[in-house]
Amino acid sequence: MKKYKGYLIDLDGTMYKGTEKIEAASDFVKALAEKQIPYLFVTNNSSRTPEQVAEKLTEFDIPTTKDHIFTTSQATANFISGKKSNASVYVIGEEGIRDSIVEKGLQINDMNPEFVVIGIDRxxxxxxxxxxxLAVRQGATFISTNGDIAIPTERGLLPGNGALTSVITVSTGVQPIFIGKPESIIMEQALKVVGTSLEDTLMVGDNYDTDIMAGMNTGLDTLLVHTGVTTVEMLQSIERKPTYTVGSLEEWIEKM
Amino acid sequence: MKKYKGYLIDLDGTMYKGTEKIEAASDFVKALAEKQIPYLFVTNNSSRTPEQVAEKLTEFDIPTTKDHIFTTSQATANFISGKKSNASVYVIGEEGIRDSIVEKGLQINDMNPEFVVIGIDRxxxxxxxxxxxLAVRQGATFISTNGDIAIPTERGLLPGNGALTSVITVSTGVQPIFIGKPESIIMEQALKVVGTSLEDTLMVGDNYDTDIMAGMNTGLDTLLVHTGVTTVEMLQSIERKPTYTVGSLEEWIEKM
Incomplete structure (x- = not known):
């Protein structure tokens, strides 16, 4: 069994389920920390800051600092800054995306912005x-933090950012650049942050369509854990399988 | 030239342009009134009541009572009531759609509704x-007053109801039943209201994709007037032409 030198890890469905603990997650990450294997949590959640995400993980007894978190908001701000530093950006979204945009030195602006960014905005x-x-019709580059169609909550599935994004797509006829999983944009940045090579890094997640596809789209080996969205039955009908599959991350610890 | 016994007529782009008068419109409708030819204005605007629409037309010197107006809100309420009288309906939308739903004896309700209706809601x-x-995922019938992707305003093209509708479509994966033009649902109801037969009724409008397609989808003869959306150039590349085309409705008066 190949030993991976770096891990990219999904959050919801992999490290916890909503407000519920996933028992094996804490031991899994503690084992990584003990073996001094670098790991980075990669999330499509654009509403929270890395500090807020780290705090939640710490509550689940998962060893985390804010430097272990990589959000699609950070990836979005990096992406825009890479296109043009100091760019003017019109932002729809919550604290996470606003913070990332400002921290990156970009200008939030609703008059003739060069970029339009949408993240979940309740x-x-x-x-x-x-x-x-109006801005997209006038030529602003249209960016969406992620295409998730729904957000699981205790009330049921509420509209995700991909659903809100469609208002602008349908109205203007312009397709956005999506940054989050399953796109490779967020993954390639995350790989640089974790600091290991493509061949030596494993992408871990519960959702075939986002986490595993993100890994595949980037050329990473993938580990699907059946504690969240994608069940054993669902995987049967999928042709291109993940590199590895486990029922619980507990099973993987000995293979690290 | 065939003489039509009834007219279905579009509003914006045909009778006026936003807040601007279209000169020939008043004479055209006055000629219909003089010849005692029944006419009905058919609009995808779900936000205004028939009274409010009639008032606007009267200001443009177009002879109108509220009974000359048929809105997609009225068509939507009729459609639901035809499926189930007293149905419970969750409504997203403005005054026009809310009024129509209530007037038809339907129950506005946000708990376990049988129908979900969306019209433009600013x-x-x-x-x-x-x-x-949540309601659509629980099985409520999903209805949208119209699929217009944009609304022309002095600021530019703002999101139309078709764009807002896409949030629910994308998030739930359920396609709505659209009621307004170019669908035949609104047209078949309008035909009953105007009271003339399919063969003897003419659909008049400026927009090929909504007005003319609505006529064609219903089996009506159509008259395209080039005072709004569809230009002479645009029409050249379209294979299935309207029955008649005029530059101004003035040209049609002698043919009534």
Missing amino acids: EITYEKLSIAC | EITYEKLSIAC
């Missing part, structure tokens, strides 16, 4: 969507 | 979209 308004549509 | 919120998504 205070979405018609005016915000209007400003975004 | 006070859209994440909570409204969430309630709609």
Whole structure:
């Protein structure tokens, strides 16, 4: 069995389920820490800051600092800054994406912005969507933090950022650049942050369509854990399998 | 030249342009009134009541009572009531659609509704979209007043109801039943209201993709007027032409 020198790890469904603990997750990450194997949590959640995400993991007894977190908001800010430093950006979204944009030295602006970014925004308004549509029609580059269609909550599946994004896509006819999983944009950046090579890094997650596809799209080996979205039955009908599959991350610890 | 016994007529781009008068429109409708030819204005606007629409036309010197107006909100309420009288309906939308739903004796309800209806709502919120998504996932019939992707305003093209509708479509994977033009649902109802037969009724409008397609989808003869969306150049590349085309409705008066 190949020994991986770095791990990229999904959060919801892999490290916890909503507000619920996944027992093996804590031991899994502690084993990585003990063996001094670098790991980075890669999340499509654009609403929280890395500090807030780290705090939640710590509560689940998973050894985490903010430097172990890589959000699609950080990836989005990096992506824009790579296209143009100091760019002006119109932002729809919550604290996580706003913080990342500002920290990267980009200018938040609703008048003739060069970029329009949308992340999940539970205070979405018609005016915000209007400003975004007008800017995209005027040529602003249209970016979406992620295409997730739904967010699991205790009430059921609520609209995800991919669903909100479609207002602008449908109205303007312009397709966004998606940054988050399953796109390789977030993964290639995460790989640089974790600091290991493509061949020596494993992508770990519970969702075939986002986590595993993200790994595959980037050329990484993948480990699917059946504690979240993708069940054993669902995987049967999928042709291109993950590199490895486990029922619980507990099973993987001895293979590290 | 065939003489039509009834007219279905579009509003924006045909009778006026936003807040601007279209000169020939008033004479055209006055000629219909003089000849006692029944006419009905058919609109995808779900936000206004028939009274409010009639008032606007009267200001443009177009002879109109509220009974000359048929909105997609009225068609939507009729459609639901035809499926189930007293049905419970969760409504996203403005005054026009809410009024029509209530007038038809349907129950507005956000708990386990049998139908979810979305019309343009410039006070859209994440909570409204969430309630709609949850209800559609629980099996409520999903209806959209119209699929218009954009609304022309003095600021530019703002998101239309078709764009807002896509949040629910994308998030739930359920396609709505669209009621407004170019669908035949609104047209078949309008035909009953105007009271003339399919063969003897003409659909008049400026927009090939909505008005003319609505006529064609219903089996009506169509008259395209080049005072709005569809230009002479645009029409050249379209294979299936309207029955008649004029530059101004003035040209049609002698043919009534």
